[in-house]
Amino acid sequence: MAKRDRKDQPLAATDVESPVEPKPMPKGLPKDQTELLADTITGRNDLEMIANGNAELRRDGALLKADRMVYNIVEDNVDAQGGVIYRDPGQGSVMTGSEANMVVAARTGYIDNVNYEIRQQQRVTQPNQGPWTFNTPSIGGTGAAATSQQRSTTPGSVPAYGGAASATMTQEPGVSQIAAPATADTAPVDSPNANMTGAEGPVQLPGQAPLAKVIETVSHGQASRIYFEGEGRYKAQDATYTTCPAGDSGWYLRASTYHADYEQNSGSASNSLLYFQNVPFLYTPYAFFPLDRGRHSGFLSPSFGSSQLNGFQAAVPYYFNLAPNYDATFTPMVYGKRGVSLNMDTRYIGNEGKTVAPTFSGRDAFNIMPHDSMTNRNRWSFLTQHQQNFGTYLPGLTGAWDLQGVSDSYYFTDLNNSLAAMSQSYLPRTGRLNYGSSSWNASVVAQGYQTLNFNPSSPVATPYQLLPQVNFSMNRSLLGSAGFNNVRLNDQDELEVIQSSGMFDQPTRLDALVSANNSYFTNQTQGYVQGNRFWAYPQLATSWQSPGVFVTPKFGVHYTQYNTNAGQLTTSGAYNGTSSISSDVASRTLPILSLDTGMVFDRKTEYFGRNLNQTLEPRLYYLYVPYRDQTNLPLFDTGVADVSYAQMFSENMFTGWDRVSNANQVTAAITSRHSMEKTGQQLMSFSLGQRIFFQPQQVNLYANQPTSSYGSNDYFAQASGMVAPYTSLNTYAQVSPYAQANSASNNTTSVNRINRASIGARFQPSRENVLNYTYRYQNQDYIPGGATSGASSSAVMQNDINGAWKIWGPLRAVGRYTYSGVQSSQIESLAGLEYNAACWALRAVYHRAMTYSSTQTPFLNTSFFIQLELKGMGSVGSSPLDVLRRNIPNYTRTSDAAFMAPMTDPYY
Secondary structure, three states: OOOOOOOOOOOOOOOOOOOOOOOOOOOOOOOOOOEEEOOEEEEEOOOEEEEEEEEEEEEOOEEEEEEEEEEEOOOOEEEEEEEEEEEEOOOOEEEEEEEEEEEOOOOEEEEEEEEEEEEEEEEEEEOOOOOOOOOOOOOOOOOOOOOOOOOOOOOOOOOOOOOOOOOOOOOOOOOOEEEEEOOHHHOOOOOOOOOOOOOOOOOOOOOOOOEEEEEEEEEEEEEEEEEEEOOOEEEEEEEEEEOOOOOOOOEEEEEEEEEEEOOOOEEEEEEEEEEEOOEEEEEEEEEEEEOOOOOOOEEOOOEEEEEOOOEEEEEOOEEEEEEOOEEEEEEEEEEOOOEEEEEEEEEEEEOOOOOOOOOEEEEEEEEEEEEEOOOOEEEEEEEEEEEEEOOOOOOOEEEEEEEEEEOOOOHHHHHOOOHHHHOOOEEEEEEEEEEEOOOEEEEEEEEEEEEOOOOOOOOOOOOOEEEEEEEEEEEEEOOOOOOHHHEEEOOOOOEEEOOOOOOOOOOOEEEEEEEEEEEEEEOOOOOOOOEEEEEEEEEEEEEEEEOOEEEEEEEEEEEEEEEEOHHHOOOOOOOOOOOOOOOOEEEEEEEEEEEEEEEOEEEEEEEOOEEEEEEEEEEEEEEEEOOOOOOOOOOOOOOEOOOOOHHHHOOOOEOOOOOOOOEEEEEEEEEEEEEEOOOOOEEEEEEEEEEEEOOOOOOOOOOOOOOOOOOOEEEEEEEEEEEEOOEEEEEEEEEEEEEEEEOOOOEEEEEEEEEEEEEEEEEOOOOOOEEEEEEEEEOOOEEOOEEOOOOOOOOEEEEEEEEEEEEEOOEEEEEEEEEEOOOOEEEEEEEEEEEEOOOEEEEEEEEEEEEOOOOOOOEEEEEEEEEEEEOOOEEEEOOOHHHHHHHOOOOOOHHHHOOOOOOOOOOO
8 A cells, every 4th residue: 555645744735636626517417427527538338438637527416536547337436546536515525645446326435645624514503591401510520629608507598509510521623614604493403512511512302493503614634545435434544633724733633543424423533642733642542522513422531630629630421322312421530539439410301292392301410439538438419300391281280300419518519620519508309390370370399408517617507398388379350451440330230441531541450469378397407496387468459551650559468377386395496586486376467568650751862972762760669567576486488688779679678478577668769771772772771769767677587686777768779781882880789877876975876888889890892802890898787687786797898800801812811819808818719821723722720719628627729720622622631611601700712602693782
């Protein structure tokens, strides 16, 4: 077999002859007809033909060129010699070589001493994040430790669990350019941008249509011989492969044997050596990689890294693409200081009946470390989630479960690198059935939690379990769209609508609203009250409207009844300050009256040369709720609502109905909005409000808590929107009067004090460039709904700056720094560089955060991430992408920006 002239380099731009436009086939030529052209042709038409000089063989769009050809008509075989060029537009392939032998129709044979180029177009998608997407932490990841965060110690205040990113195994090809947009209805099911464990792309039902674009992937290289094994299938010997542009030796793979199947979009190489910048750095006896951005079974790129807590770490995942709507990933992981863990993660989605939309989906994951050498025990975790729509059998009926658990409280802090997962205090164990119709809804819920206490200095209280909870709600219109002036009783004593011309003849409603809930609460902690709580809240609400004016009165009665074991407890139910609970049966009845009114004025204006619509929206909201002593009522699932501008217009300052705040107050507010005149897109909004208390707040969470720190007046302000080109702002502040002691006069002086404030700004001129700044402040004496003297743990004074910015060509800097003024120390810091070339990317990131672990007291844990991404092959190293996405809001990987719609700015 002849040797190539040059086999130490990938294909250069001069190694492949520029494609010559084939001679057009005569119109009306049958599809399977073979055409042979040359300077001279000899032989027999029914047996064999010999073509010399500029010989061309054409069939079904494919073209073979050579100096000399011998075509066997009977066997449909051609032998070509000298200056061989093979082009198959259907497969996007162009090959040059010294000689070839092929069966034309079957597309089998070989070419010797080959330089090849293969162009493949594919629609790649970004999934629409719908109700079938779970947002939960991964089970088992590369080791790190948890951040130090303040966590709730109230059994009724249970934070949501989720938001952690998945494991860091990636497998992605490079993209040379975007060829053309694709319509959603022709998009395939595979996606390149899902942040899933093990492989790219969500599991989807056939026919689902996320957003899509068409991209063109170009691969090329050299081989001593390439075998044609059918349409779109090739085997190369002594070959190189790369997706880098011609002449760019960023990376390439040299293998003894290389298989490529463009029908299945999968490739494999045996006895291969991976080169980066012409330097060999990774040998593998067998390597598998995709030829597109879809999902394929096989080994994924290994992940390597190290951390202060776990030492050297390595993971080698294997991905099972079992079906378009079902997959699994098995990942063995090695921790240098701990041992080996095994992780299995599966996902599925499907439908029943003839529906196109999915009717069920879920995920199951399990991780086990048989022996942790640092703790001398087994470590494990599990997660199972399922969502079901029973609409095929009973329209309106849905169900779901979410069950999670770990072997111990330090599992996430020791073994998972996702800070969002490591800071969780509760793992849910929930099941739900829900039935909904156009006017009413009912549900049954069973819910429990596993409590994680990884910070001994701030223990987490055990939350109550619901066994079970039954919910009901109804909203029914009594008068439809008729105003009161348009309604009368007819002769049959029925309401009917008449015509009149009163001021409030615009569409008006009278609605009956009913909400009810019955819950049975249990708790494993000794001394906690347990039992049943029932509440019902019937309401009548109406609304008079005319252009620019609305008036909405509402009246309701909230009734709550408890049947508990409080009288049987030797501690008299003493927990969280509710020491006065002594009765098994208790109830509370409260009328609630509110009146919400507002007006809207608008005008034309101009800002940054753009024509805008500006509105001015004054609003008055009155709320009356009489005071009831509630210190004899248990506290099951209620906490204090986070004070905000929107909360000024709510009926209750608490998040649950174990407590109902007394109120005799008016909220006066005004909002101004600026919107684009042509499109209606809102650019900015500014709001200012004042809440005036006619009587003080008297209801608190706990019996021994002082009366509220709210003053007679509260002021709220917020602003948000695009205040300038590429610049957004989001600010909030609450100011309240505060009784300040005057030691000289032994009197108190009322002074205004900022209780809470935040300022957030973002400058983002492109997907790749973003800068964020946030300042958060909370007064040390401030506790929503109560007062305290002296400094408290609720004090917050933080500066947070982060961003990603191109500093030179393909080089981008990333970073974050968060500083606490209360603790006079940093909370978290990050710094790194990203270099994004045409066919590879290199990321190096340093990360430091306050953490906890099972073997150490709180300490600043330092982690380093170095990842080399070879586009078209995969990635090597420890991926920092999860850390970057969590630390830098709106962070976008440069290679992903090509699949996103360009950023638009309303000012341009």
